Amino acid sequence: MKILVGYKRVVDYNVRIQVKPDGSGVVTEGVKLSANPFDDIALEEALRLREKGVATDVIVATIGPADCQAHLRNGLAMGANRAIHVVTADAIQPLTAARALLKLIEKEQPDIVILGKQAIDDDCNQTGQMLAALWNRPQATFASKVEINGGAARVTREVDAGLETIEVDLPAVITTDLRLNEPRFIKLPDIMKAKSKPLETIDFASLGVESGDHLKTTAYAAPAKRSKGVMVKDVAELVSLLKTKGLV
């Protein structure tokens, strides 16, 4: 069984995002870049399925600029068998990403595609669902538990009402939620080993993907700040304030 993992590089989740003073974007120069945390969870799940003997081949794929190679090497060091780098200097939108990933699916014929449920930069939460639609295959989004039984996957999903379990026939797209697993740390010897693992580069233009970048971002702004409140010294003062505001 073959698993394809979407592995996006984003601004590290610990970076405090600053909007540029002229509103033309957020400051990305000199900030730390890392794998999207949900994608690390996706890769971890694929590796665990391989370790259980369910899968044999785990491929990490990214769509991004030329310097994403180091990022993919991290995915290989974590344990992926090989990597695919679709090279483009442009920041593409989810529909375009889904169309490009579909091209990789047609080429690689994976049984399972695992993506993060959302990337923590654009917070779109779209690509996995779009890919499943274009592929005309099932989607199991926001997964917190995945079990593979023969030709089907039983996936527990974190939904607003609680935990929903669905069964999907393979091949299928799964998107990960936070509690699916805890990704492993990369060990130094694995970084050395990763250097010799196969990393294929594909020019984005050569995929012949029709652009789905239909949205135009015209302005960036810092969020409205809540004004700083007051500190109270005890419960009595808290209760009297809440009463004044008519909240209790």
Next chain:
Amino acid sequence: MSKVLIIAEHLNGKLNSSTARCVTCAKAFNAASIDVLVLADAVDAIAAEAAAIDGVNKVLTIANPANAHALAAVYAPQVVAAAAGYSHVLAPSTTFGKDLAPRIAALLGVAQVSDIAEVLGAHQFKRPIYAGNAIITVEAPATATLVATVRTASFAAAGGGGSAAVEALNVSAELPTHTRFVELQQGKSDRPDLQSASRVVSGGRGVGSAENFAVIYKLADKLGAAVGASRAAVDAGYVPSDLQVGQTGKIIAPELYMAIGISGAIQHLTGIKDAGTIVAINKDSEAPIFEIADIGLVGDLFVLVPELEAALG
């Protein structure tokens, strides 16, 4: 002129208030007509609720045993068939809408605007990115159907009193059988629903254990409040995941939010920044939660919360 189709969210035969919030969003860009689409096995009660929302022109229903559970792969082709002639397809930015809307957009071959937080025009919106650390203005082409999810905390629910016509739709769409519902484990609670409650009491890592969460539940019950939690508390297993508030959990806007033993990671603050009044109780006076709290109280929550509960009589 905009013709809007809103996909109704419902569970156990009841309409979710997220649907009425989407109606308010559509009103904000002066839609010429607002229709609601109900997909279910039994549609009547849900359709009647939707028809009563102020501002709704028509409720369309697709009754089918296959629609008993909200499976995106099953719903999407039906929505696409029903969406012909509409300029906008809206769904709430809840797990229901987030699962479904992109599948619809991809089938239509259009981009999707996620998490509309403010309306500037029928094709121009503000939405948060980077966990709400930046707000962008996005423009979608007016020439294509616009598929979008609506950040429900940003829009009040439209009122009742309407009497829209209800119309059964016949759509010809091939429904897949590759996706099957197995079960839904719902938290059993008589407390108000976290997403629509006017008061919420949340606990964090500082609460320390599942047993200790009793102190949170007791205060919530005294206030008639829903209970929420930070990611840390959910990860530690104190409470189930459907109580998580924040960037990847629920985004809420209650009138009163009490954060107890929650330090206030940016991902949590994203989920509550539209709350009316935020109260924070934490033993660490340097906790980031105090930066955005309207009222802060420093001290031991195990002393202060029972005291507060008693003081509320």
